[in-house]
Structure formats: structure tokens, C-alpha cells
Amino acid sequence: MLDWPLYCATLGVDRMQALIDEVLPSLESAMASVGIQGDFWKNMLSRSKEASQGDLALPCFPFAKQLGCSPDEAAQQIADALQLEIGETIAVGPYVNIRASMEWLSAQLSKEPEPKESIMIEHTSANPNGPFHVGRARNAVLGDTFVRMHRAAGYDVTAEYYVDDMGKQVGILCWALENLDDEQVRALLAEGEIPIEESPHSDKEDHARVLWYQAANLLKAQDPAVDSGVTELVQKSEEADEDILNRFEAAYQPVLDGMLDTLGRMGIAFDTFTKESRFIVDGSVEVLMDQLQSSELHGVAENGAHYLELESKGVKGKSTQFYYRRGDGSSLYATRDLAYHQYKWTRSNHLLNILGEDHKLQSKQVGIALEELGIQTPEVVFYAFTKLADGKMSTRRGNVVYMDDLLDEARARALETVREARSDLPEEKLLEIAESVGVSATRFNIARISPEKGITFRWSDALSLEADSAPFIMYSHARACSIQRKVGDVDLSEGLDASALSGSAADLVRRMAYMNDELQTAIDSRAPHNFCAWLSALAVDYNRFYRDNYVIEEGVVNVQNLILSELAREHLRRGCEAVGIIPIEEM
RNA sequence: GGGGGUGUGGUGUAAUGGAUAGCAUAGGGGGUUUCGAACCCCUAGAUCCCGGUUCGACUCCGGGCACCCUCACCA
Numbered sequence: 006m007l008d009w010p011l012y013c014a015t016l017g018v019d020r021m022q023a024l025i026d027e028v029l030p031s032l033e034s035a036m037a038s039v040g041i042q043g044d045f046w047k048n049m050l051s052r053s054k055e056a057s058q059g060d061l062a063l064p065c066f067p068f069a070k071q072l073g074c075s076p077d078e079a080a081q082q083i084a085d086a087l088q089l090e091i092g093e094t095i096a097v098g099p100y101v102n103i104r105a106s107m108e109w110l111s112a113q114l115s116k117e118p119e120p121k122e123s124i125m126i127e128h129t130s131a132n133p134n135g136p137f138h139v140g141r142a143r144n145a146v147l148g149d150t151f152v153r154m155h156r157a158a159g160y161d162v163t164a165e166y167y168v169d170d171m172g173k174q175v176g177i178l179c180w181a182l183e184n185l186d187d188e189q190v191r192a193l194l195a196e197g198e199i200p201i202e203e204s205p206h207s208d209k210e211d212h213a214r215v216l217w218y219q220a221a222n223l224l225k226a227q228d229p230a231v232d233s234g235v236t237e238l239v240q241k242s243e244e245a246d247e248d249i250l251n252r253f254e255a256a257y258q259p260v261l262d263g264m265l266d267t268l269g270r271m272g273i274a275f276d277t278f279t280k281e282s283r284f285i286v287d288g289s290v291e292v293l294m295d296q297l298q299s300s301e302l303h304g305v306a307e308n309g310a311h312y313l314e315l316e317s318k319g320v321k322g323k324s325t326q327f328y329y330r331r332g333d334g335s336s337l338y339a340t341r342d343l344a345y346h347q348y349k350w351t352r353s354n355h356l357l358n359i360l361g362e363d364h365k366l367q368s369k370q371v372g373i374a375l376e377e378l379g380i381q382t383p384e385v386v387f388y389a390f391t392k393l394a395d396g397k398m399s400t401r402r403g404n405v406v407y408m409d410d411l412l413d414e415a416r417a418r419a420l421e422t423v424r425e426a427r428s429d430l431p432e433e434k435l436l437e438i439a440e441s442v443g444v445s446a447t448r449f450n451i452a453r454i455s456p457e458k459g460i461t462f463r464w465s466d467a468l469s470l471e472a473d474s475a476p477f478i479m480y481s482h483a484r485a486c487s488i489q490r491k492v493g494d495v496d497l498s499e500g501l502d503a504s505a506l507s508g509s510a511a512d513l514v515r516r517m518a519y520m521n522d523e524l525q526t527a528i529d530s531r532a533p534h535n536f537c538a539w540l541s542a543l544a545v546d547y548n549r550f551y552r553d554n555y556v557i558e559e560g561v562v563n564v565q566n567l568i569l570s571e572l573a574r575e576h577l578r579r580g581c582e583a584v585g586i587i588p589i590e591e592m
Numbered sequence: 593g594g595g596g597g598u599g600u601g602g603u604g605u606a607a608u609g610g611a612u613a614g615c616a617u618a619g620g621g622g623g624u625u626u627c628g629a630a631c632c633c634c635u636a637g638a639u640c641c642c643g644g645u646u647c648g649a650c651u652c653c654g655g656g657c658a659c660c661c662u663c664a665c666c667a
Contacts, residue, residue: 054611064610066647076647100611132667172667281667310665321595322663331665338667362661365596389597390661397660422630442630454605457597459660466604470630473605473616480630488627530608538606538615545615548631557627570627592630 007038021052021115021522024061024105027091032063032103035087039079041068059095059102060515066099075099107511110518111503112573118159118521125353126152129268129275130167132174133261135215136206137268138405139399139462140391146451147388148359148531149273150584157583158524163353166275167345170253170263171242171282171337176235179212179256181221184234193220199403206409211263214256215400221403243335245285267408272585284344290336293343293378297329300377307331318373320366327370342371347380356383361390362457386531388456395464410479411467415443418468419476423592441587442476448585449475453537473541475586481544482581484551485574486590492562501568509549510569517576524583533584540580547573 029047036046046063053062068279076099084096091109095102128148131141155162169175181190194201199219206212225231241249268274284290294311297303302313304326311330318360320327329340349356360368363388372382391398398405420439427435450467454460470476505516520539527536550573556566581588 051608051610054607054614058611058659062611064608064648069647098611171665174667190629214598307667312665319595320663323594324663326665328665337665362597366661367667369596376628378640387597392660396633426628426630458605459598463604469604469617474630476630480628484628484631534606538613541615545632551627552624552632555627559626562627566627591628 021050021519022525023522024103024109028061028089028103029111030099031087031089035083038086039082040072041083042071053100053102058097058100059104060092061103061105062481063101063103064099065101068260069161077422085410105515105518107503107506107514110514111501111506113518113521114501114514114576116521118157118524121159121354122125122355123161123163124155124355124357125163125165125349126155126357126359127165127349128152128359129273130169131264132169132172133211133264134174134178134218134256135260135400136209136211137264137408138398138400139408139411139467140405142271142408142411142447143388143391143451143460144361144555145268145271145273146448146585147386147456147533149271150452151357151359151386151528151531153585154524154528154533154536154583157579158521158528163277164275165349166278168278169282169338170257171239171285172279173235173239174218175253175257176239176242177221177225178218178260179253180231180235180238181217182214182256183252185217185220185224186328190216190220191221191494194403197223199223202408204407205413206407209263209266210259211261211267212407213408214260218402240335242282243285245282250282267412270412271408271448274589279345279348281338281341281345284341284348285336288320289344289347289355290341293347294336295331296338296378297374302373302377306332308569309334313370313374313377315370315373320369320373322366327374329374336455336587339367339371339374342379343374343378346371346375346383347378349383350381356381358385360385360387362387363390386456389459391460391462394461398462399508406462412443412447414464415447415468416440417443419443419446419470422470422476427592438589438592441589442479443591445475445479445581445586446470449478449537452584453541455532455534460571467574476592477592478540478544478586479589481547482574482588483590483592485547485570487572488556488567489574490590492557492567495562495567497564497568497571499564499570502565505565509546509553510566513543513546513550513569513573516543517572520576520580536580537584540577540584540586543573543576543580 010326046067050061050063053059065076065080065083069076072079072082079094080099080101084094087094087101089103089311092103092105095104117190129141129145131137152162152164191201194216201216221231238249242253297313299312300313302315304312304314306312310328311476312326312328312331314325315327316325329337331337368385375382393404393406396404416439419442420435423435423438423442446469447467450469503514522540523536527533550569554566554569556563578588
């Protein structure tokens with residue numbers, strides 16, 4: 006159970022914050038006047054379930070005892086005592102509902118988020134050993150959605166990619182490219198029953214080179230020379246051997262470039278890249294390993310390997326030892342990760358990492374080691390794996406669905422639909438729209454699901470263009486754009502007259518008014534899927550508004566409705582950009 | 593075996609201890625098809641099991657069951 010200040014800081018604060026700030030003084034005096042002691046009720050203020058009943062709700066069950074009456078009566082007393090300038094108060098059963106006025110809500114619409122602090126978000130950071138597959142894509146989509154949401158909320162964001170440029174994976178790739186020819190690779194893959202599928206992307210270096218990686222992995226099982234060859238390379242790379250690091254880079258960089266092309270196609274870009282080898286080269290890993298020796302947790306194994314004993318820190322399992330230095334004195338991946346975090350803290354005051362659930366233990370171990378070194382721990386968002394229906398995805402075994410192919414397929418499906426709907430557009434334009442729809446749908450189908458929930462990849466789900474999906478939102482935006490195009494330049498300076506709003510128009514304003522709250526809440530609770538849900542709801546509200554309210558009626562423009570449509574267009578556009586949906590103007 | 597996560601209509605999912613468990617698909621019915629129908633409305637259908645705490649539990653605690661992740665001198 007969380008205590009009150011912490012609870013408040015993590016969950017309560019930002020939801021409906023603007024409204025809470027507004028009503029709290031009046032509410033405090035109302036509570037005092039009916040005889041409620043203390044301020045424990047403040048964290049019970051929550052969003053009303055039904056927008057039709059109000060915006061903020063206060064359940065009154067706990068007051069019944071204190072006041073010696075029924076919860077319904079308590080609600081009535083409080084409601085009677087509460088006078089608000091910005092809205093009305095209604096007791097509904099055991100709840101006090103506070104309903105903001107349309108004037109107050111519409112005044113929220115133009116508010117831009119305040120500029121906020123800096124944050125470095127590290128995501129994806131996949132080994133550059135093969136094309137992006139849909140398992141890796143969850144990290145990239147989730148990470149980039151965090152990046153975009155933070156930017157939309159006013160944060161100064163750095164999107165960071167950690168390049169694993171010296172590990173075993175890259176070592177195998179390098180060895181394979183230097184030692185195997187095309188014929189050998191094909192023979193090995195045929196023998197290992199890994200199909201070589203021809204696709205439009207076969208010539209991309211990530212697709213081309215992954216075959217070498219897969220072949221070397223197969224050969225490794227039958228020929229010990231492979232292992233020793235790779236091990237030699239990896240060892241030298243860990244000694245910061247310049248020649249080896251250059252050869253590694255020659256092997257992986259084209260693969261990484263191919264992966265980044267795929268990411269770019271999805272609208273995902275990075276500001277900075279950091280190579281793992283950097284921390285060997287600059288000696289910082291060595292310094293940290295020395296420092297760890299003075300930790301109370303420090304221990305040395307028989308062969309001279311160093312570790313931290315983490316049992317006292319709550320780590321449980323077969324082994325509670327966290328090795329950070331091998332018997333030969335070299336560092337491990339996790340050790341370099343310590344140096345990496347030390348470095349990242351010099352670049353930003355807030356760190357957020359996006360990691361797969363398989364990194365949970367590792368992340369905890371690194372966190373403890375960082376504490377021992379007096380270095381702050383980063384915040385981490387973990388996501389569950391994306392599986393194939395017939396098992397785990399693996400680049401090594403070739404049991405994968407590549408992102409490039411998924412995006413092609415998504416575009417092809419979208420193209421069918423667009424072609425049907427828009428026979429008036431040239432083929433080139435249709436393709437452009439289909440690409441945007443395909444990419445957006447693919448991203449949204451990942452982003453809209455809670456990170457800790459496991460996903461089983463199914464083509465039908467991944468390519469869904471149905472209602473709870475990106476195309477629905479995009480269509481709503483395109484519709485608003487179409488209306489704008491149709492009416493042309495109209496003078497909107499009269500502004501929105503909020504007092505006249507009702508029904509679906511009022512619902513639309515209410516939805517839009519909470520955009521910044523929803524965005525901030527999704528950020529604070531690390532729940533991008535909640536903002537996706539808000540965006541879908543906005544699209545639904547806009548469609549209902551559109552049904553009930555005509556912008557153009559019998560050739561005459563209704564300026565008030567046009568203002569609302571334009572506000573919705575802008576909110577839809579901002580929302581789309583915050584979750585990585587491409588807000589195209591026609592489709 | 594230890595640790596962590598997940599379990600909600602047929603299917604996919606949402607929900608700070610609070611109101612009638614929301615949304616989407618598939619099913620049944622209907623609308624407008626004259627600002628763009630990739631739309632809208634109606635209908636039917638669910639919290640894994642057993643206890644506990646509470647005025648109140650999908651939510652917290654305990655015990656089961658199922659699935660996933662993890663327990664390297666790998667990365």
C-alpha cells in the first residue's frame with residue numbers, strides 16, 4: 006500500500022489537474038462547512054464515469070460515518086455547500102458530481118503545454134545482426150510513442166540508440182562475412198532448413214547479411230573452429246583492438262543502416278547513437294570495475310572473476326551473484342551498461358529506458374550495481390514479448406516476420422481499400438496514401454495495447470483497418486480537412502460561443518478540453534495506450550458531431566460549427582503526431 | 593524449484609478500491625448514403641477458481657490453476 010504523498014505523486018496529480026486546481030479552494034471550504042475533517046478525501050476526487058453526469062466525482066461513502074448520515078445525504082449536503090463559478094455541482098446518489106461549464110472547458114482548448122525539463126529516452130537498441138522483425142518492433146514503436154508524446158507535452162527529448170558494436174552477435178556476423186562465401190551460406194541454410202525467401206527487400210544489406218549470420222550459427226553447432234574464431238574476435242574487441250572494431254563496424258554498419266531505413270519508414274528516428282565500445286576505449290569501464298571492489302557486496306570467484314553478491318538486495322534464484330568481471334579481467338556487457346548509464350546521466354537529468362521483459366533481472370542487477378557506485382538508476386518501462394502463434398521469434402533460427410514484409414503487406418491491404426473508395430485519384434497518390442495508412446495502422450495496433458500485455462502476432466490483427474484502428478482516426482482527420490478545403494477561407498475571428506453548445510458538439514469540446522491532461526497522465530503513468538484510447542474516442546466524438554451538426558448547409562457556412570470542426574482537426578492532428586499516426590489530409 | 597508478469601463477452605482489448613465493467617470486432621436489427629459510408633444508431637454477450645480485508649474488490653492480501661519471461665565468468 007502506497008502512502009499518501011507517494012500515491013498522490015504517482016497517480017492522482019495530473020488527472021484533471023486543471024479542473025482540480027480550479028475547484029479545490031471552494032471544495033475545501035465546503036467540506037469544512039459541512040464538518041468533514043482532514044483532507045484525506047482529496048485523492049478520492051476522480052473523473053466521473055459518465056461524462057453526462059459531470060467531470061469530477063467525489064464518492065461520499067466515507068463521510069457517512071463522520072457526519073452520521075447516509076452517503077446520499079452526505080453527497081447532498083456537500084453539493085449544497087459547494088458554490089462554483091466555473092460549473093455546477095450535482096449530487097447523484099452517493100456521489101458529488103462537479104460539472105465544468107462549457108465556457109470553462111472551451112477556454113482550455115487553446116492552451117499549449119508548458120515547456121518542460123529534458124529527458125533522454127533510450128529505445129530499440131537492437132543488435133545489428135539482421136532485419137527488424139515484429140518482435141523488435143514493439144520496442145521501437147513503444148519507445149518512439151513515448152518520444153512523441155513527451156515532445157507533444159513540451160519535454161525536451163533526446164531519442165537515443167545504444168549500438169552493440171562489440172558483442173558475440175556482431176562477432177558472428179563479422180566472422181561469417183569474412184570466412185563464408187555465397188555458396189557455403191546457401192548450402193548451410195538449405196541443410197538447416199532455414200528458407201531463403203525472395204522479397205523486394207532481398208537486396209537490402211540487413212536482409213542480405215542476416216543469411217551469413219544464420220549460416221554461421223548453424224555451422225557453429227558442427228564445427229568448433231567457428232566458435233574459437235568468433236571468440237578470438239570478440240576477445241580482441243573487448244580489448245578495444247582498433248583493427249577488430251573497424252572490421253566489426255564494416256560488418257554491422259550496413260545492417261544497422263538497413264534497420265534504420267525500416268525504422269525511418271515507420272516514422273522512427275534517433276537523435277544520438279552511442280557505441281558500446283566507447284566505454285572500453287575511454288577506460289571508464291575499467292574505472293568502474295575498480296570502484297566496485299570496495300563495495301560491501303564484492304566477491305571474487307576461484308578463478309579470479311569478480312561479482313557482487315545480491316542476495317541481501319532481494320535478488321533471488323539459483324544464482325544471486327552478479328558477475329561484472331571475468332576471470333581474465335575483461336568486462337561483460339552488463340559492466341559496460343554501468344558505464345553507459347554513467348555517461349547518459351551527464352547528458353540528461355531524466356532517463357527512460359524501454360526494455361523487453363527478458364531484461365528485468367539484468368536491469369535490476371544493473372540498478373543495484375549503479376547504487377553501489379553512487380549513480381542514479383534510470384526509469385525503465387518493460388513490455389511483454391510478441392510471439393508468433395507457433396512460438397518465439399528468433400533471427401538466428403529464421404523464425405521471424407520481418408517488419409519490411411509486414412509493412413509491404415499492410416500497404417497492399419490498404420491499397421485495396423483506398424482504390425475502391427477513391428477511383429478519382431492517380432495510382433501514385435493511392436500508393437502514397439496506402440503507405441501512410443499501412444504504417445500508421447501497424448504502429449497503432451502495437452501502441453494501443455498495454456505494454457505488459459503479451460501479444461501474439463497474427464496477420465489479421467496486425468493489418469486490421471477496422472474501427473478501433475489508425476485508419477478510423479485518419480479518416481476522421483481527413484474528413485475535417487475535406488470540410489476545410491470545401492469552405493475555403495472563412496473569417497473565424499468571432500470565436501467559439503461556448504454557451505450555445507449541447508449534445509454531441511458539447512461532448513466534442515469536453516473531449517478536446519482534456520487533451521493535455523490525458524497526454525500528461527499517459528506520460529506519468531507510462532501508459533501510452535491510454536492516450537491512444539483517448540484519440541480513438543476523439544475521432545468517435547468528431548464523427549458524432551459531424552452527424553448532428555452541419556458545417557455547410559444548403560451552401561451556407563455555419564461559422565460556429567466550422568470553428569468546432571477546425572478545432573477538432575487540430576486536436577486530431579496533434580494527437581496523431583503524438584502516437585505516430587500520419588495525419589494525411591485526404592484518403 | 594525460486595523470482596517476475598499475465599488471465600475480462602466467441603475473438604481482441606480498457607478501467608486510481610467507488611456509480612449500470614467501457615471499446616472494437618464477429619452475430620442480429622436499423623439509419624443516412626445531398627459538408628467524405630474507412631460513418632452513425634439499436635440489440636445480445638465477459639472479470640480463471642477458492643478464501644480474506646473493506647461500507648464497497650476486475651483492482652489489495654492469501655491459496656490454487658493456466659500461459660509467458662527469467663534464474664550465464666552470453667549479449
